[in-house]
Amino acid sequence: MSAPDTDLQRLVGKPWKKPPFIQRNWLRWTLILGFFAYLVAAFMTIEVNWSRVYEGLERGKQFVLAFTSPDFTTRSGDIYEGMVESIVMTVAASVVGIGISIPIALGAARNVAPLPVYLICRSIIAISRALQEIIVAILLVAIFGFGPLAGFLTLSFATIGFLSKLLAEDIESMDRVQAEAIKASGARWSQWINYGVQPQVMPRLIGLSMYRIDINFRESAILGLVGAGGIGATLNTAFDRYEYDTAAAILLIIIVIVMALEYLSGIIRARVQ
Amino acid sequence: MLRLEKLVKTYKTGDQALKAVDLDIPEGQVLALIGPSGAGKSTLIRCINRLVEPTSGKVYLAGNELTELSAGALRKERRRMGMIFQEYALVERLTVMENVLSGRLGYVGFWRSFLRKYPQTDVDEAFRLLDRVGLAHMADKRADELSGGQRQRVGICRALIQDPALLLVDEPTASLDPKTSRQIMRLICELCKERGLAAIINIHDVALAQMFVQRVIGLRFGAIEFDGPPDALTPDVLTTIYGEEDWEATIEKIDGEDDEAAE
Amino acid sequence: MPVLETEGLKQWHRRTGRESLGHWVMWLIGVAVFAYCWQQISQATTWFFVWDAPTIAEDIWTRATPPKWEYITQLGKPIWDTLNIATLGTIIALVLAVPVAFLAARNTTPSALVIRPIALLIIVATRSINSLIWALLLIAIIGPGVFAGVIAIAIRSIGFCAKLLYEAIEEIDETQVEAIKATGASRWQVMAYGIVPQILPAFAGIAVFRWDINIRESTVLGLVGAGGIGLQLSSSLNVLAWPQVSLILLVILAAVVISEWVSAKVRGAII
Structure with missing residues (x-):
């Protein structure tokens, strides 16, 4: 028992410090100092007009108070039309977007599709994901003119990137044995997809679709x-005219619809799983 | 040392986990609590340090009544009761040393513990305990890198560094292989003897309990069915505790405290 | 999955009659909703611009390429x-x-x-x-x-x-x-x-x-x-x-x- 004893002698009486998360000293200090240097630089370069901010606090208070008495009636016609248009765009874009994403997701799953198809589908997904909805919308408005068609196309395009990527990942990680069993029975490719792949990814497809509908609605508002x-557009006008009570009403409607959608998707997801 | 008076625990679901349990444990006695799953063993242990609030009854630790204490006073009393868990319950993402030192949380202030600036005496004691269980060289390893037996040793160190008068031990060997189980039981009992601690050990393995403890309590449906020395556990007694079964094979003659003297 | 007896033969169907009816009604409602949405969008669209879109897109493309690289100095x-x-x-x-x-x-x-x-x-x-x-x-x-x-x-x-x-x-x-x-x-x-x-x-x-x-x-x-x-x-x-x-x-x-x-x-x- 002599070895451990000397070991203990060495340890006792010495202070103990938690070993740092990043072992290398220079790297740790570079990261810490670099981070603080960045923070200082960032704060220095932000120009804040404090007197303007101070003036704004009063308006901020008004806006918060507007939430206690939102005005649904004055511009009810505009709000109604805008909301219907948002919902219409959401529904149409979700249907089309989900419809297109399914074949693209199959094409983007390496265990289902051959390599050339895989590469094409993956690049479609990459382009769709890299471009922001609002930027796509600007371009499409420039090309197709103002109106909900541009919004509909934007949301469909964004849905493809989102849904295909997640669905393709799900297809790639599915249980191979089940799929092989169907293949072994002599099924054609389409039958194999229908019996071996579809049942496995269906719950996830439904869950993701619900989530995407939720996102599409939120995006349709901007x-x-x-x-x-x-x-x-209605919301923008309300802010421009400082009609906070109308803006508050619109925001409340958005929040309520998003909450309802989340609740609904929770129920549906619980049922399919 | 520890006295339970008419301890009752009824869960919200209406299940009566403990039915007026009376128990008296003298200084330094190691006691095994046996009984089928759901007999209330875990509940009994957790009612003592009030991780589970007892419905009624009294718990006296060295003369102090625990069930009426305020949150602050309860924390002070909890320092006197070290607890060892079934699944080790180490904070997996902290180092072994932090896990052991966390046994001192009741003694140091928040900022001291937050900044890991424990008194030197605590650190020394932690190293001594780790050395005693043969893990001093592991101090800076993360807890989730250890094996089951090693984790349980760290758990023992965490309980002992509290400087407790009583150990509450909940199924210490349930997740361990037979050999490690024996080593852990032996370690707990040796340490209790060295430090004169009383202990309540919840245990499934009747043979293992008989091997190490001075007194056995049998619990069934939340009531004490048996209280006596380990060699009084006859097949009849086991049948009253657990129900009908062939017990001859379970009650081993504990002959030749053998093999794993050196680990 | 029900098994129906028709003319003494056992026939397996994926769904019972009522279930499949419900299924069809759901699909019908879905298609109707989508058609309505599409009609709304279509109404609000000036189709003349849409048919003209390829020309406009091409026009924008020719104007936008090549990017004005020297502008990058102002983007720092x-x-x-x-x-x-x-x-x-x-x-x-x-x-x-x-x-x-x-x-x-x-x-x-x-x-x-x-x-x-x-x-x-x-x-x-x-x-x-x-x-x-x-x-x-x-x-x-x-x-x-x-x-x-x-x-x-x-x-x-x-x-x-x-x-x-x-x-x-x-x-x-x-x-x-x-x-x-x-x-x-x-x-x-x-x-x-x-x-x-x-x-x-x-x-x-x-x-x-x-x-x-x-x-x-x-x-x-x-x-x-x-x-x-x-x-x-x-x-x-x-x-x-x-x-x-x-x-x-x-x-x-x-x-x-x-x-x-x-x-x-x-x-x-x-x-």
Whole structure:
């Protein structure tokens, strides 16, 4: 028992410090100092007009108070039209987007599709994901003119990138044995997809679709800012005119619809799983 | 040392986990609590340090009544009761040393513990305990890198560094292989003897309990069915605790405290 | 899966008669809703412009290429602003999201009846409204500029981060918390030793993930006047300077790709 004893002698009486998360000293200090240097630089370069901010606090208070008495009636016609347009865009874009994403997801799953198809589908997904909805909307408005068609196309395009990527990942990680069993029975490719793949990814497809509908609705609320239809234009006008009570009413409607959608998707996801 | 008086625990679901349990444990006695799953063993242990609030009854630790204490006073009393868990319950993402030192949380202030600036005496004691269980060289390893037996040793160190008068041990060997189980039981009992601690050990393995403890309590449906020395556990007694079964094979003659003296 | 007997033969059907009827009605309603939506969109569209779209697209393309490369010298400051909006916004959001998450998680909330619903309301309200709308609102209140962008990103991110974080808190291993409680630790010590180490990896992952999203979002905040590279995009669009627009779009694309790469690397290092 002599060895451990000397070991203990060495340890006792010495202070103990938690070993740092990043072992290398220079790297740790470079990261810490670099981070603080960045923070200082960032704060230095932000120009804040404090007197303007101070003036704004009063308006901020008004806006918060507006939430206690939202005005649904004065511009009820505009709000109604804008909301219907947003919902219409959401529904149409979700249906089309989901419809197109399924074949693209199959093409983008390496265990289902041959390599050339895989590469094409993956690049479609990459392009769709890299471009922001609002930027796509600007371009489409420039090409197709103002109105909900541009918004509809934007949302469909964005849905493809989102849904295909997640669905393709799900197909790639599915249980291979089940799929092989169907293949072994002599099924054709389409039968194999129908019996071996579809049942495995269906719950996830439904869950993701619900989630995407939720996102599409939220996005449809801003497309109006660039003229692509929906409630955004009404909201923008309300802010421009400082009609906070109308703006508060619109925001409340958006929040309530999003909550309802989340609740609904929770129920549906619980049922399919 | 520890006295339970008419301890009752009824869960919200209406299940009566403990039915007026009376128990008296003298200084330094190691006691095994046996009984089928759901007999209330875990509940009994957790009612003592009030991780589970007892419905009624009294718990006296060295003369102090625990069930009426305020949150602050309860924390002070909890320092006197070290607890060892079934699944080790180490904070997996902290180092072994932090896990052991966390046994001192009741003694140091928040900022001291937050900044890991424990008194030197605590650190020394932690190293001594780790050395005693043969893990001093592992101090800076993360807890999730250890094996089951090693984790349980760290758990023992965490309980002992509290400087407790009583150990509450909940199924210490349930997740361990037979050999490690024996080593852990032996370690717990040796340490209790060295430090004169009383202990309540919840255990499934009747043979293992008989091997190491001075007194056995049998619990069934939340009531004490048996209280006596380990060699009084006859097949009849086991049948009253657990129900009908062939017990001859379970009650081993504990002959020749053998093999794994050196680990 | 029912088996029907017709003319003494057993026939297997996937669904019973009523089930398949219900199925068809559902599909019918779905198709009708979609047709209605499409009709609405179609009504609001000037189809003349749409048929003209290929020519317009080609026209824009010829004007936008090649990008005006020398314009990049003027984009340095806007890119720096964009980075700041995303990073500072994320940091502020995380600071605010942590307490909200602890108040919203079932196992740490001080009061499930009063405080938890309030915390959940904060999460839903901040999450359902896009950062562009928050920016619009803040510009109306405190005036245009980078500061409004930072705050808009911060508010939008609170709900997102707090939601993921409170789900992580609800999934922790309770026995580890119990063990720390049993040592006689105070409420805050239980938090620091029992809960925080368990959620730290999730926290780091959420932070990097949200930072990545915020880089994307802050590139367009300028469209409504909240600073960053979107400001340049907006002014270039207003004067139809397509070569500048194409360069800015390339820069935004590069920023998005780089931020995604960085966040993937960091997440890989943490987990």
